[in-house]
Amino acid sequence: MPQAPAAESGSGGTDLRLQKALLERPGISIRTRLILGFLSLFLLSAVVTWAAWAMLSRLEVRLRFLEVADRYTMEIQQARRFEKNYFLYGTGLPDLMEHVENSRKLLDDAKAEAGKVLTASDLAMMQEHLSLYQGLVERLKNVQADPAAMEKQKAAIEADLRSNGSLMVDFALQLAQKERSKVNATLALFKKWTFVFLVALLGLMVLIANFLARQMLGPLGRLTATAQRIATGDFTPIKPARWYRDEFSDLSVAMNTMMRELQHRHDVLVQSHKLRAVGTLTAGVAHELNNPINNITLTAEMLKEDYPALSDSERLDMVNDLVAQAERAQRIVRNLLDFARESEIRTEKLDVSELLRSTAGLVANQIKLQGAKIELDVPAVLPPIHGDRQSLSQVFLNLILNALDAVQKGGHVSIKARPDRENGLLFVSVSDDGCGIPPHVLPNIFDPFFSTKPRGKGTGLGLSVSLGIVRQHGGDISVESAPNKGSTFTVTLPAALVPEVKGEAKPG
Template identity: 40%
Template sequence: MMKDCIDKRYKCVLQWLKKLIDKQIDQREETKGAGIEAVEKTPKKPYRFTIKAHIYVGFVVTFILALGIGASMLLTMVKMEKGLQLSEFANNFYASVSQARSFEKDYFLYGSGIKESKQVIKKLEKQVITHYGELKKHIDYENSIGLLEKYVKLLENMEELDRVKNGFDQLDKAQRKERLQKELKQCGSMLINSAEKLLSKGSDATERLIIHFRTVHLYALVFLIFFMLFISHLLGKRVLRAINLFSKYSTLMANGQYTTIMSDHNYNDEFSDLSMAIDYLIKELDRQQQILAQSQKLRAVGTLTSGIAHELNNPINNITLTAHMLLEDYSDLSDEERIDMVRDLTDEAGRARNIVRNLLDFARESETIMEPICIGGVLRDTLKLTGNQIKLAGVNVDLKIAPNLPRIHGDRHQLEQVFLNLLLNALDVTRKGGHLKIHVGPSEEPNFVSVKVIDYGTGIPDHILHHIFDPFFTTKSKGKGTGLGLSVSQGIIAKHGGQITVDTKVNRGTTFTVKLPITTIPADLAKCSEGVNLSIAT
């Protein structure tokens, strides 16, 4: 292949370009085919090719090309100069020969001028000898010199003939003169011929050079333009692709899906640095979100605590009464009665422990465990947790869970937190004796289940509606709400790939709908069979 390259360079360049394009296509297919594996690969890229380097390389290559074109232009110009010199010389040659011949004519007509003619030709001969290098290529040099010398010799012979006055008879002299004249004429016309040939050759060469100059530079210019377009296209594509990637990931982030940015090329550049910085930012955001969620959770626990404290009173009261009576009547009681009382004590202690454990389970800072779960179960646990709150508020709650719901993929505790927030909000706006409804069923959107928490409270006015998911926005009085509940809930649901929507009418009530995608892992497709129709009335 290298041998091919040497004699046909453009072939070589084409082959190199083809290889480059093939390589790019291969890379893209590779990354497409191994999408998941690529994520698991270490983010370390084998080599670094920055955009700065890209620009530099592009600039340097363009500069070298421009330099080459400039140099070739200079070279052609030098050649043209030489061509012009040749033309000039040819003109000179022609003029000299013509002059010499006109002197020769003068001689034959008027008898004088042979000296001048000889001088002109001798001068020309000198010039021809000094321009030997250039002329050699264009004319039959030896022949020309020979002709010139012959012409001079003939002229000298003629002079000689004139000088000899005696010795020859006039007739012989006239005959010789006539012969010399004939030879001179012949040699002169041959010289003129040669001069004309040189003249035409000179102008031919100049013309050829001009055409050469024009084509070479036109092609070079066109190539340079295309090359620059190609370089800037590559650069533009690269930058645009990175920007598109970032905008794609930022949209995902805005929806709460924090994922590491994976670029689709196998080298490092400024965008890799940027993506690393953004990854760090995301991790930090995620951590802050977790802290926020935890603090909101503890706040919710605070709300629940008053209810829980109330609930705890019953077992504690039972324990107090039983223990005191056992102490008081110990000696009068039969063994059976004593055992009954002690059993009551342990049972009631167990009851108290369960109440506390429920709350602690919820409050605990736990790692995210994504598993296939039945959403209905989560809602029943949430209702259990808020049982006292519901009783205290004196609200009737209807829970309807459709049978045969598909499972969702999610974290039980986080989802509990979301539904707890929605339920406590709904309880807050429901008057005593009012109703709340919770409907769990398939969503209108395929492959989603929806949970609707419906209250018939005051509704949300339009000017507030835009802000309800903003962090720290609250309509509750100071010390009652943190303004984090809905914001945190939205974060959690977005992480599960779902969404929370709200539908409200002032003085009619509000419906919060949580949509969650169902699990698609084949092993987890078993459905949640139980349908539930549960009412908590107070």
């Protein structure tokens, strides 16, 4: 139930301003947000893929280098085997030279790529070792031709070759070992990062899913609340709740348009029903109007007829009667016109007691014509309410006219008002001792176009329109009825206990 009493029927200006406010925000559509969400997921995947690719290429280089290192080690070991043979049996020097040359070639070939995994000093040291070894082998080959020199230098060269050779093998083995452990470390890291990536991806997806859900469920919830608000007759337009605009904003604009149309139709309905009530009242008013006119006619005719014979005071009395009766006629007409006039819904502080009395006065002629009795049991002081005077007057008038339709000649209609100060409510009941409402139609009586009156007598809109008006005021109408015993319609209205702040229904 909307707490806003009689939400101001959106004047065109406010509506347009809201429409503009809704549409002028920067637009971020749901599509864009979905795209952005999935794009961020893709970017994460791309970064991870690139990292994996970089890691794999590095691994590839290391593996290739490891292969070279292995082959180099093998060549060196072969060379040393021939070196050993040469010193034992004096054969295999060309083979030795060939393996040393192979080693150099491997080292030179690998130099380009080796830079990525080897430090320059390591490489330089390996090259230096190899050159030294090769130099020693060259010397051995040179002194071979000369047995005398051979005899002298063989032992020294052999010692140098041996120590240098073992140094080279150790270094190469160490290098290969180091590379292998690095490759293993990279592989282990790779295995670990796969899981880290998976967890990160899951986290990001949860985050994005959550964000998008919130983005969509929030406005959906607000619009649902708005729809429920509309169902209770509160047509306050939706105001922008976020700084940006999306598909939901279009929906809000559409709903605002719908509410404006509903409000318009409701106003038309209220007005058409009011005119119907005016039609009913007119018979009574026209009849009532005849009384002052008759008084004026009789008085004026007699004044004319007896003018010379009348005393001054008698003439003055007659003229005063004429003036008073003319005013009476004017009052009767103005009362009806005030009610019939189509006017803006204006929320103001209302004295229900006075409102009920003037409404009862409006219908007094009708009651007299029908020979019914009306009883007003209304305390002089009631808590004020906030509402539109004309609309509420129409509600009470409608209930009274319905009651009049239900009673026979000599029936009773009673209007009772009671405040419920504890709950801040005001009850106004209109009871009759008429024909009552059959139980099987009771649930339908507030439906639009439902009427029990003969065709052409009732529009079937009275109670529906009345309920609409009362709900707009944050109240309700209830009914109790027993066939042949009468009906009681009770209007519940919220009393204005605190100074009213103009009702502003937030869109959630």
